[in-house]
Amino acid sequence: MALEVPAGTPDRGPGLVVMCALLIVLTSISAVTRVLSKVIVKQPWWWDDFFALISLPIQLTLFGIILTWRNIGLGLHADVVAAENPLYLIQGAKYLYIAIFFFDASISFPKLSAICFYARVFRSNNRHFRNHLWVVGSLVVGWLTASLISTIFQCSPIEKAWNSPLPGTCIHTFAWYLSTSALSVSIDLYILLLPVPMIWALKLSLRRRVYLLAAFFLAYSVIVLSIGRMISTIGLIPNLEADITWNLPAYLYWACIEGALSLISVSVPNMVGLVKALMGPRWPGTNPKSSNKHTDPESLNYNASAGVHASQSFGGDHDGFERLVSSTGSIASGINDHDGKGAAIALDRIHVKTQITVDRR
Template sequence: MADSDDLGPSFRIYVIFMIVLTVASLALRFLSRSLLPSSRQTPRYRWDDWIALGAGVLISAQLAIELAMIPFGFGRHIWTLQPGDLPKFLKLLFASYIVFHFAIALPKVSALLFYSRVFPRHVNSTLFNSALWITHAANVAWVLGCTIGTILACEPLAEGRNESLYGVCEPDTPYWTGSAVSSVIVDFAVLVIPLPKIWTLQTSMGRKTGLTVIFVLGYSVIVVSLGRTITGIISKDALGSDPTYLTIRVFYWASAEVPISILSICLPAMLPLARHINRKYLEPLTTRIASYTSRFRQDWTGDTTYRLESITTDYEPTDSAVTHDSRDELINR
């Protein structure tokens, strides 16, 4: 490994893209919701929308902290840092951990509230309602446990923010692995809960399949969560020796996990926007193209028929006359 290794610039571009993805996902979600009819009983914007917006604010804050870490050595080897860089880096790293836990938990809350809205309590089975509340409880327990665990992970507590004490915190403690694995389990529960309800809907098989695909693709964040977990487990022994350089591998996954979680919960909410675009723009465009194609085909067919008839009509007398004159000429000769 060369002292000149610096992953910071490329990571900065990556994080900026994730911020844009987060903002765009939320903007499209709220635009889609604005197209729905509104009344006092059924407002356009519900609790799951506002929770998603709060998650977006936390995600943007977490990504901003990551950008702030780069000037203090994030992406460079620890032995190349300037004096005073490491304490600032550790403080920002600690803050990013705390914000990350809440940023990744809120989208799950929004998804569960969305399920409660589209599948009202009075039409659900006891099992389904219990599953929703148990998953809510598991998510809350996860974020509280991870936050407390992060604060208590260093001995003494100040070590995580103090350069002179650096080295006592163990990044390979079971806490880090346990928090990552339990997060995947909660993600999986959020993904699976609505699927049985979709397949009991009184609708066509194609529509059920389409809704299933939307929900599964919508909550594809579980793949990123697995990637972060596996990368953290594989790299845990090396993170303690060069945290400013090697930790960035895990942060690539973490930086994608939170924005994709927002995109995941926003995709189903974008269906009204998709229907609006299809009805107002795509269907008229398709109709216009079909009409133009049909008219062109009719015009081309009619014009071709006319030209063929014209050619035949013009040719036959000429040919007949030529043949008759030639025969008379031959006879007279």
């Protein structure tokens, strides 16, 4: 640490350093796991992967800013920092100004990844569901755009945002933090509840539907931290400016973990897919006699309008092949593949022809 302070000086910085180091490791592992899952399981790349992977450098930059600020007094009382060098307070405020941009992006891109994941998993002709995906996606983009613009122009002149003695005006900090936090929680709740009707409409047993809902809720449990950050906003932000280097760490815990957990949660299906591929027949519920080398655990191909059961895609599936399972059995094609076994039918290759004959008597 650059600052030399007497031993025993109250300091909240070490906890921040440990948290950032741990989150750097966990978020990096989640991103690497996603890539390995795509390569090993041979899953096709899509937009949910792009938004998840681009979140990693954003997260790492945010942690880097916090660790850099730590070197000039983050975690100490402001009067202790000012006694060492008053310019450190201004420099720290600059770091905060920059960090807000990366924080807003760090919680927005995983949201977009989750939305794209829904679009890919629930391959549905349900127009109502698709419209909801577009609406919530637009809300996320709108929230991010508005947050970035309001961050840039929070003060007039702009420099007053990190140099408060300058003449000028700024927006009300508490109202700004609280409104953006409340909107973020609302969007998270929207995303969390969005797949519930689709899952509940699947022709599965009640227990399996409940398991699926629990899995989706646990995978998007970031809403708990989003609510926690909003509560911390109410308690901490009004007193933030009085001692920013001392009061801010309590808020940063919520903010950093929220962004990191967002990235990790949207990578959970890939982690499961990788483990399942590596375990092979040892994976619970896997048929050892199956000819499929890998299966795609992310794929929950869905066709509610046809009343079709949910099933997993075949290994190496890149074109959305699925087995249609009715209440009486499977619909398999009569076409033999190169192994001499029944081939799965692509949904977009299924055609129904009817011939109506009118017998006039």
